[in-house]
Amino acid sequence: MKSDIFKLDGSAPLTEHALDKVEMLAAYFGFDEKDVAFSRLLAEEAINAFASLLGINTGLLWVETTDRDFEVHLKTSAQLSTDKREELIDLSKAKKNTAKKGILGKISRLVDYVATDMVVGENPFIFSNMADEMLSYSAIMASPDMIYWSLQKNKRVEEEKGEGVDIERSIIEKFADDIVVSIALKNIEIIIKKTKK
Amino acid sequence: MEIKKSVEGNATVLALSGRLDTITSPQLSKELETLLEKEALNLIFDLSSLDYISSSGLRVFLSAQKKINAMGTQMKIRGVNETVKEIFEVTGFTGILNIE
Numbered sequence: 183m184k185s186d187i188f189k190l191d192g193s194a195p196l197t198e199h200a201l202d203k204v205e206m207l208a209a210y211f212g213f214d215e216k217d218v219a220f221s222r223l224l225a226e227e228a229i230n231a232f233a234s235l236l237g238i239n240t241g242l243l244w245v246e247t248t249d250r251d252f253e254v255h256l257k258t259s260a261q262l263s264t265d266k267r268e269e270l271i272d273l274s275k276a277k278k279n280t281a282k283k284g285i286l287g288k289i290s291r292l293v294d295y296v297a298t299d300m301v302v303g304e305n306p307f308i309f310s311n312m313a314d315e316m317l318s319y320s321a322i323m324a325s326p327d328m329i330y331w332s333l334q335k336n337k338r339v340e341e342e343k344g345e346g347v348d349i350e351r352s353i354i355e356k357f358a359d360d361i362v363v364s365i366a367l368k369n370i371e372i373i374i375k376k377t378k379k
Numbered sequence: 380m381e382i383k384k385s386v387e388g389n390a391t392v393l394a395l396s397g398r399l400d401t402i403t404s405p406q407l408s409k410e411l412e413t414l415l416e417k418e419a420l421n422l423i424f425d426l427s428s429l430d431y432i433s434s435s436g437l438r439v440f441l442s443a444q445k446k447i448n449a450m451g452t453q454m455k456i457r458g459v460n461e462t463v464k465e466i467f468e469v470t471g472f473t474g475i476l477n478i479e
Contacts (some may be wrong), residue, residue, distance in 0.1 A: 194402045349434040356469040
């Protein structure tokens, strides 16, 4: 099931409306009272993370559910500066520590490569090569021009916590069962998944 | 969110109810700013009726704790429910704040 799409513009009324809907849908999904609250919390922290990491407070939010999974989708569109991209990449690199080898590592390297100024429109040859290379990961890709990397919940988050770890990130990592981030040129999407126990 | 202010002995008690989140945390922040600029005081947060807290609310508590530390007074948080307690624990705030 896919919910209506809720617009976010950084204003309190739209944010509250979207979060109220997430809470309502989480209850309808069958979560208990605590997980309903945590679903709202995950949505709020995703919005906060976008704002603090990317400096973006506009976007779209919706919920998708399967029998077991409750997913909060947050999507925005932006041409990120190099610094902002680096901040986003830093986030993925921290997660990559849980899967230094294998496909997640390769995807993370691709993400690092694509998220540079020269790839975004300035050197189509490089992007073309990257797109070809990415096709080999079709099992986890929706289309050739999109990259997905799945960040499974890190059970060793506590070990990796440092003093600089962001509060939003701590909350998301703890309460989400999976975090998926996708970047397709200017399109940035984060999916936070909570699974019914 | 509703904030009720009272006095218990030598401490000022702020009882919060509802949600302390991105939307409501500026309200508490402003209340604390007004309160703490007047005088050095001991502060108790009563969260018995607080249903929910997010990172924005946690930051307000962190800021208050820093001000209280600078003033040399005491700050205490009490009446935390299970959901809110879990959020305090996950973020490591149980080691920073005095939570009963």
